[in-house]
Amino acid sequence: MVPPRLWHALIVIGILSASQSARSESADDLAFFEKKIRPALVTHCYECHSEEADKRKGGLWLDRKAGWEIGGDSGPAATPGDVDGSLLIETIRYHEPDLEMPPEGKMPDNVIADFEEWVRRGLPDPRTERAMQLKPDGMSLEEGREFWSFRPRQTEFAGLESIDDFIDAKLVEAGLEPEGTATPLQRLPRARIDLTGLPPTLAEQEEFSKDTSPEKWAEMIDRWLADPDFGETWGRHWLDLVRYADSSGGGRAMPLPDAWRFRDYVIDSFREDKPLDELITAHIAGDHLPWDNLGERSRNLTATGFLVLGPHNYENQNKEELDLEIVDEQLDTISRAFLGLSFGCARCHDHKFDPVPTHDYYAMAGIFLSTQFVTHANVSKWHTEPIPPTEEARAALAAYEKATLQNNAEVDRLKKELAELGFGTGGKKGSIAPSSLKGIVIDDTSAVLEGEWQTSTSNPRWVGVHYIHDRNEQGGEKSARFDTRIDTAGTYELRISWSSGDNRSTRVPVEVVTEAKSETHFVNQRVLPSIDGLMERLGRYELEKGETISVTIRNKAGERGVVIADSVQWVREDSAAPKVDDPELEKKIETLRKQLSKAEAEQKRLRKEAPDAPRAMSVVDASEDKIGPTAIRIRGVEANHGEIAPRGVLEVASFRPVDIPENASGRLEYAQWIADDRNPLTARVLANRIWLKLMGAGLVRSVDNFGVTGEAPTHPELLDFLANRLVANGWSTKALVREIMMSDVYSRATRAEQGSRVEADPENKLYWRAHLRPLSAEALRDSMLSLSGDLDEAGGGPSLPPGFKSEFGYEFTTKRRSVYVPVFRNSGHELLSVFDFANPNFAVGKRSRSTLPTQALYLTNNPVVHKRATKAAEKIVKKAETDKERLHLMFRKTLGRAPSASETALADTFLEGSGHDWPALQRALFASVDFRFLR
């Protein structure tokens, strides 16, 4: 919706320019228009800008005078007399790649000249019969405020007091009899998996079989609500919503090494039942929240990681566009996750259906653009903030520092001692003149090269002007040959030089061909050469006068690492220096060298494992000069600035005024507006999400869309009742979960036999039975791991190994709970992806539920499933003795119940036919519907 002020401006411009141009039109001008301009407009422009074509791209009509006068979204298309200042002329000149018209190709030069002449003549145009139609899209503010989800919650329910009251009332109204209660051994796994993500133990099955009283049920629910696994299970639901991932996605999919802190923060928050209003406030504005201790400060900063966890193409070269993309993603995630609305469309135009005008979009965008969330570079990076380290981390840092100091001193001491003995290990960076070295020196500049070699002086040290390297490419195809002719016969020592480094090849073949023999030495170019850090001895050769010898350095196919060629040195025995003939000194040097190499290895390890000062992905307010409102971007094009939109919130849902301070981003005020008890959307949206996770379908089935195109609630009063309960209980997740699980409707059977109820309510909108729910991907994986005895119960901490560079080719080997498996945006864990894990690129309120042959193939053929099943079966075979006991145990452990008579008969036949193939039976149970669904 264009704000009223802008309409005024547009109309005023229209009137002004119309009166100006009216003065200047002569018969000659009009003839010019008819001959040159109208045909060109018809040929080149009407396709997209005329009523006949039913197209008004960019809001612009060119089939009438008022069209160009008032113009489109970017303002008037032309100004009489101002050729260079007219947008129309700028675009047809094809000068700016983002502003080229017509899009299919440039018009001929003479036509462009005609248009220029037209503007010069004052834009004579006789097409005055059609006016502009100015009708804004979408719902008006007043209409919007009357829509159910924007209205305040109801508080009076005419005597209905519990969840079952509301459900039963509708069933009575529809004349439908509800299903009975599920069996205890159906209810038990349902509750256990809902709360902890794992199947009930045999002891629990025993316990509940003996006592199925409501008191026992409540006791078990309370026990599991207090179980740490609750945090992992419900934290994961939240992570779906906030599109958590350990890599950035986009083209490069950069790892997010600190994302795990946010994940652990979320899990802890659900364990501790942190009020959801506080959780949301911390997500959006944790950096503004007060704190009592450093731990709290850390958590508050970590919470804002929510804003920078999104999927982005950080290599986008248009940085203004990147900023807007990130803010758009933040707004969209916030709006979908917490408000159940999509703001996205309003970036380019007023929302077609919902009362979300472009103006409000940029009012909210201004808040997030006033925030520091990215640092720009060729490849930009998300923002991080240092967080106060814990006691433990501080102690580790101190210990590390001490070790480093000691090690550095040790290395220095050894180097000094060696240097004093005349066996220095290094020198200053730079070139060593070949003439300063003894004997015959052949530099790489005189070498015969095959293949492409790159010259370099990046690493210290080298002989002559530079050294050369093979770029680590085309192994086996490159060589550098150093030839020389011997003038004086004698025993020569052969040495070669290289500049060592971590990326070098560890096995570089050096081929020596003399007249007497030919042999190949291999050198490790990661190691610093022993003579002055420059030269290494390769061997001794008896050489004759006049002999031609060649030394060839090659890059070998299949070897990894860069190959260096620098120089070759031949030193005659009597000139070799400094010669060691004191065996004791030799021994001492040898010992020192060994000690040094050990100390240096330790130094390297310490450097590699340096603990970083902990940082969390987070945001803070931008510097003061960057705080302020932003301009509306017309059609969402970043460079196309319109009117400035003062910062604010979504007007249609503004139940109280929100003041944005001038010197702050306004995130805190925005967060408080969302997490306010009175916000009509937030509590409803969250209560509906909790209901969905336990009941299999939301009261509003389009759980992320509470707008006009979403579905209306099946039980509007119950929704408000639940939202009120959520708020009244201090936004406690656990309290609402408990209340729903204690209801009758939660414990209903899922049975759906053909009959009148199925016909009357096939989608079970009235909850006459429990919805059939698939086991989540996580519960499927974790249950299999648990049954095979492989589950690693360690929780928390970094997701990615140290030094992790890229998700491509990553092998998922962890056996921890699925919530700790790294979530990569471009290459997911196979089992989790196949079984409908949430797409980490969006806020996902409800996962898709697919039933695909790829799942069947995974369960029957994947080696991991075979491995788990075999181990689970082995445990059972060991534990129970008879076939009957084993079968019983396997069913109890896997499905939480004993086998039926017909299942027993079927299994017996199978066991007999397969030679008692217990692993196969276990696999079949893993693939059976009673394992894959909560019945």
Add this chain to the structure above:
Amino acid sequence: MDHTLFHQGLSRRDLLKRSACGFGSLAFSAMAAQSAPVIAPRAKRVIFLFMQGGPSQVDTYDYKPELFKAHEKEVEFHVPRSRKRENKPVMKPMWDFKQYGECGRWSSSLFPEVANHVDDLCFIHSMHTEGVAHGPATLFLHTGATNLIRPSMGAWISYGLGAENQNLPAFVTVNPPANKGGPRNYSNAFLPAYHQGTVLGQPGNMSAPPEIRNLESPLDADAVLREHEFLDQLNRLQVGNSSDTVLDGVIRSHELAWRMQTHASEVVDIDRESRATRDLYGIGNDQTDGFGRQCLAARQLAEAGVRFIQVSHCDNSANPKWDQHSNMPKHEPLAAEVDRPIAGLLADLKRRGLLEDTLVWWGSEFGRTPFSQNNDGRDHNPRGFTTWLAGGGVKRGFSYGSTDEFGFAAVENKVHMHDLHATILHALGMDHEKLTYSHAGRDFRLTDVHGRVVEEIFA
């Protein structure tokens, strides 16, 4: 939304009827039910030959004599990377151009074998697209969006047309790149899960054998059959008399998996082809073996009724294959890897009559600049580049659109990537403005709010 293969609310009888159509064909029936006139399809399927990294148009098919004259001269260009006007040194093509075939279309000496097929090709010299870096541009090529999460073109086609063969998915991608967006380039995004591209082989590994994940059982055939039958009976017992279609779906998914396991492995089988056919694709020759196998697999999949088959000439290094920022001569060995296989594919499709209703598409995420970078390289160029189509009802020996005199920016009859998407859907009989899917409260399209069908290229 419940993305079950067998849509909720259908009875078992409906399911049996539906199984004749295999992998869902909902969108097509939905579109066919619309009152709008249905476009007569010219092609039934697409084979996309993706040259990852951006081959240079001015060194391959876009012949610009001006480049030879202006060689090493500084000329002002609106440089895509800096988004500014800058003076840059022009660099002439490194290969000779010649006219080929009856149509006399130009080709450089990089693709001598494909050049023999120019009379079957339809060049578009005026391509332009979004994204200057590989990530955004590659995503745009595949999904029509540089950053937002959108379904891949193959997924849209699967959604629109369904599969021809009930034992195979409709969208298959052979050894796709694992980088530059990776799976997002063949993802279903918000479309139902069964429209995502099925990967044959291994992402980013051109020499991995083209096969489907988990298709082979570690067990012997008797054990496989025994277990399959046992599981089927067990599931039927557990489902009992429930009318839940989801549970029926599980049983049927195992049946379909079983059929795929027993049939699909036969579909792609390089060894069953004659020696002469394998030679045609350059299989057995070190240089062309990898890509040759992929192209032959593509023909077998096309024959078996897959709708959208992508074959990628790519690897997993940080710089994609055709990305010669320096060392343009490297184009030569790369071209040699694909020239024979592509020519072989065209010849093979033609002699089997498959070229008539198969649209072959050769292209990349963008082209390269006519000015040099790092002495002997060229930079990315989304503003003008060449792609070619063959078969599937396009004009033969034809060329459409052009770039400026330097081969830099498209100027005449420009074809945006959105336009190409619209045009390919059109060839398959789909209106890109009507192929929509409702998600998050709005109808989405492959072409967003853009796209123009380039009618002029159709015969």
